[in-house]
Amino acid sequence: MDIKVLLEFIKRIVYASQTKEKFTGNLVELRERVRYDKEDRRLLDIIDIAMNGYDELMELKEQGTLDKDIVILDTIKKIKTKMNRDGAN
Amino acid sequence: MDIFFDENMAVADRTLITYNVQSEKVVVPAYTGEGQKIVRIGRYAFSDSDIVKEITIEPGVEIVKYCAFSNLPNLEKITIPPSVVQSYDGVFKGDGKLKLIKMGMRLKDDEYKELYSNIRYDVNGEAYVMANTFSRLTGTLENMMIDEGYSNWNEQEIRGGIERLFLVGEAEDVISGVIMFSESDITDEYESVKDIILGNKTTPYSIEADDMNDYWLRAKQIIAVSKAAVIHFNPNENKMDRDKIIVNFSIELAHAFWQAVEKVQYRGEQYYLYSRNYLYKKNEEEYIKELWDIFDEEGNPLDDMAVKEEIMKKYYLLSMI
Incomplete structure (x- = not known):
């Protein structure tokens, strides 16, 4: 699995999710599959960050910009920044 | 790693990761559109939809993970094939209208070929149902049917307002493990059970005196x-x-359990066989020959041996002797 495929999974999960529980559960399952596969740290990190960005990713769905990989990656970066900031505080 | 996407689902490593539920009837596929096998239904894969009313899992799927079908408030019926050998906690959590779970119902060969021509339908090995698979139901599950292959049960997997429990197939094994028959697990949550229906391989000797605990007594009838x-x-x-056990013969052999249940429920013609000390008889021949008398629908004994024989033949009783 590469990043492009991973982003496709994230898109599908966001599209299918009506609740944070489903969103998180699906990502946990995906993470487990990735971990069993190659344990690619980079991919696992993206999934971990995405798990913390339910609101942000749902906003992309509402805005209709979820189809663009670059937008998702940018959002992932923002989520990570927020996580770092929250962690620092 | 196998990857597959289509308009509804995403699959990775033979695991259905997510499914966008958009219709009232959903078939959970055992293969992707490209022929990749789907073994696992992932966590929350089908959860959180108020649209779906009926779900059928195709034979071939083996594992249903945590909360896979949870929070489906309008789900009324789900069919689980015997290929599903493992299920996890909270699979049906919050499914407030779930009235029927059919587990392991075998399809007839021709149906199977037509519907699942590319799927090998195999029921080898024992099924394993994790604790709490059926817990957290909100009290509306009325019927639950469990076919052969589901012989290992953990504690507390059946809760909620089940009124009718069908145990089909290797019921002897099932009985030994089902919480309903475990003395240590008696709770008020099972007071809703009115009917317990055992399977077509159940023998009189499947039911031992030790099983006659409160669960049996709470049920209004056990068939x-x-x-x-x-x-x-x-x-x-x-x-x-125990001296007034009614043995109630169905119209036909109960090979197809669902049909049998229909007949049980709707048949107009009934005969009753009364026996004494039924539970303690260990020898089938004695059981048949010595203990059973035939009664008509109103409970009057039939004295005419020719009539009795005719009935015995009709209902295959003689084949049991």
Whole structure:
């Protein structure tokens, strides 16, 4: 699995999710599959960050910009920044 | 790693990761559109939809993970094939209208070929149902049917307002593990059970005296579909009267359990066989020859041996002797 495929999974999960529980559960399952596969740290990190960005990713769905990989990656970066900031505080 | 996407689902490593539920009837596929096998239904894969009313899992799927079908408030019925050998906690959590779970119902060969021509339908090995798989139901599950292959049960997997529990197939094994028959697990949550229906391989000897605990007594009736018979235990108020067990023969052999149940429920013609000390008889021949008398629908004994023989032949009783 590469990043492009991973982003496709994230898109599908966001599209299918009506609740944070489903969103998180699906990502946990995906993470487990990735971990069993190659344990690619980079991919696992993206999934971990995405798990913390339910609101942000749902906003992309509402805005209709979820189809663009670059937008998702940018959002992932923002989520990570927020996580770092929250962690620092 | 196998990857697959289509308009509804995403699959990775033979695991259905997510499914966008958009219709009232959903078939959970055992293969992707590209022929990749789907073994696992992932966590929350089908959860959180108020649209779906009926779900059928195709034969071939083996594992259903945590909360896979949870929070489906309008789900009324789900069919689980015998290929599903493992299920996890909270699979049906919050499914407030779930009235029927059919587990392991075998399809007839021709149906199977037509519907699942590319799927090998195999029921080898034992099924394993994790604790709490059926817990957290909100009290509306009325019927639950469990076919052969589901012989290992953990504790507390059945809760909620089940009124009718069908145990089909290797019921002897099932009985030994099902919480309902475990003395240590008696709770008020099972007071809703009115009917317990045992499977077509249940023998009279499957039911031992030790099983006659409060669960049996709470049930309003217990029906066992054996090879030729529907055995109808009729508990007397709060206490099972073991001397007045009614053995109630069905119209036909109960090979197809669902059909048998329909017949049990709707048949107009009934005969009753009364026996005394039924539970303690260990020898089938004695059981048949010595203990059973045939009664008509109103409970009057049939004295005419020719009539009795005719009935015995009709209902395959003689084949049991």
